[in-house]
Amino acid sequence: xxxxxxxxxxxxxxxxxxxxxxxxxxxxxxxxxxxxxxxxxxxxxxxxxxxxxxxxxxxxxxxxxxxxxxxxxxxxxxxxxxxxxxxxxxxxxxxxxxxxxxxxxxxxxxxxxxxxxxxxxxxxxxxxxxxxxxxxxxxxxxxxxxxxxxxxxxxxxxxxxxxxxxxxxxxxxxxxxxxxxxxxxxxxxxxxxxxxxxxxxxxxxxxxxxxxxxxxxxxxxxxxxxxxxxxxxxxxxxxxxxxxxxxxxxxxxxxxxxxxxxxxxxxxxxxxxxxxxxxxxxxxxxxxxxxxxxxxxxxxxxxxxxxxxxxxxxxxxxxxxxxxxxxxxxxxxxxxxxxxxxxxxxxxxxxxxxxxxxxxxxxxxxxxxxxxxxxxxxxxxxxxxxxxxxxxxxxxxxxxxxxxxxxxxxxxxxxxxxxxxxxxxxxxxxxxxxxxxxxxxxxxx
Numbered sequence: 001x002x003x004x005x006x007x008x009x010x011x012x013x014x015x016x017x018x019x020x021x022x023x024x025x026x027x028x029x030x031x032x033x034x035x036x037x038x039x040x041x042x043x044x045x046x047x048x049x050x051x052x053x054x055x056x057x058x059x060x061x062x063x064x065x066x067x068x069x070x071x072x073x074x075x076x077x078x079x080x081x082x083x084x085x086x087x088x089x090x091x092x093x094x095x096x097x098x099x100x101x102x103x104x105x106x107x108x109x110x111x112x113x114x115x116x117x118x119x120x121x122x123x124x125x126x127x128x129x130x131x132x133x134x135x136x137x138x139x140x141x142x143x144x145x146x147x148x149x150x151x152x153x154x155x156x157x158x159x160x161x162x163x164x165x166x167x168x169x170x171x172x173x174x175x176x177x178x179x180x181x182x183x184x185x186x187x188x189x190x191x192x193x194x195x196x197x198x199x200x201x202x203x204x205x206x207x208x209x210x211x212x213x214x215x216x217x218x219x220x221x222x223x224x225x226x227x228x229x230x231x232x233x234x235x236x237x238x239x240x241x242x243x244x245x246x247x248x249x250x251x252x253x254x255x256x257x258x259x260x261x262x263x264x265x266x267x268x269x270x271x272x273x274x275x276x277x278x279x280x281x282x283x284x285x286x287x288x289x290x291x292x293x294x295x296x297x298x299x300x301x302x303x304x305x306x307x308x309x310x311x312x313x314x315x316x317x318x319x320x321x322x323x324x325x326x327x328x329x330x331x332x333x334x335x336x337x338x339x340x341x342x343x344x345x346x347x348x349x350x351x352x353x354x355x356x357x358x359x360x361x362x363x364x365x366x367x368x369x370x371x372x373x374x375x376x377x378x379x380x381x382x383x384x385x386x387x388x389x390x391x392x393x394x395x396x397x398x399x400x401x402x403x404x405x406x407x408x409x410x411x412x413x414x415x416x417x418x419x420x421x422x423x424x425x426x427x428x429x430x431x432x433x434x435x436x437x438x439x440x441x442x443x444x445x
Contacts, residue, residue, distance in 0.1 A: 033084055061080055061084055098165075101188070110179065120372015136171065165184060196233075206379065206412055210240075212430045214240040216428045217318040222364045231256070231323065234322075241258075248266065252300065268284060303339055303343075313359035332365070337356065353389070353390050362379065371406055379394070398410055416437065
């Protein structure tokens with residue numbers, strides 16, 4: 001069993017680090033260095049060196065300072081060099097936030113507002129872009145290496161940074177207050193089950209139960225609202241998949257950080273400017289069935305691919321996992337039904353519900369609490385059909401214990417019910433300790 005660790009409540013949100021705005025003098029210096037760098041015509045050998053431009057910018061900063069006659073200490077010279085390198089090679093004012101591990105999300109609302117999320121709380125920073133064109137240059141710098149474009153014909157784009165962080169950009173005329181950029185950062189070191197236990201998001205018994213579900217090849221749906229940690233939970237559950245399994249991941253923008261070696265990552269592709277060449281999530285799910293998968297992991301079901309995912313779960317591809325947006329487990333079933341209908345197949349409602357009841361075994365519900373902490377609130381077993389309704393039973397439930405010092409207190413406990421799929425776990429030589437269902441919630445035993 002996963003060993004318990006002391007549960008630490010979420011820390012108080014730290015104030016954003018003070019940031020000195022770029023002065024006009026510093027901005028002129030950077031523009032002069034940029035103009036000199038663009039006017040140079042160096043040989044191809046130097047240009048192929050990835051560190052060439054960083055070194056050259058540092059040299060030009062020194063030369064430009066000496067030419068201006070300014071007396072600049074070494075510490076200030078280093079700051080100006082980093083600032084110039086960020087502006088010309090990196091993501092400008094966002095570089096400092098991307099390097100800050102305590103920042104989980106960055107939100108740019110036009111050139112004059114940059115907000116961040118720390119520990120589930122939003123706060124505005126003192127950082128600013130120079131103007132609207134500065135924001136657009138940074139967006140183009142992010143998406144150009146990925147073959148994406150963001151202009152008047154395609155004013156919305158999804159992309160990712162090299163470290164896997166998710167990017168969404170919206171530009172005018174769709175966004176009236178200037179170009180908007182949202183960056184969902186991911187931990188450089190993927191979280192493990194013990195990390196979720198330490199943060200109070202789950203209990204040792206619950207993680208042992210979910211580990212058994214993955215090893216027992218049960219089909220799992222992770223549901224929750226925006227920013228509740230669905231992708232993080234999917235990463236944690238995927239870490240329980242044996243190394244011997246062939247895993248196919250399917251995503252709109254690759255975010256999963258699976259640690260196994262035998263992983264094939266598929267990513268959808270939007271249409272080009274002529275409206276051609278689109279590869280949808282449905283296309284990838286159908287194609288993955290021809291790739292001899294042991295496990296199919298869909299990053300997020302949003303529309304008609306839900307039908308193909310259910311078909312795969314019902315045709316021998318056990319142990320598949322996906323996420324979807326829903327406020328509670330019952331809403332997750334309703335959303336699945338709606339997304340199946342979005343596939344354009346005129347199936348009877350009962351037939352769709354029978355597909356869901358047969359394919360899905362477990363629903364894990366996540367929620368972001370008032371204090372910004374993310375918790376698992378429900379773990380439900382899908383038990384079948386009763387009349388025309390998909391029936392479920394709660395195996396684990398979160399028990400609220402009030403709010404203390406602005407923090408939500410509580411823990412997730414077993415309800416005392418034993419799931420019906422225990423025999424399937426035994427078939428895969430997976431056993432569960434009696435302690436998993438031991439300390440049940442009062443009055444539910």
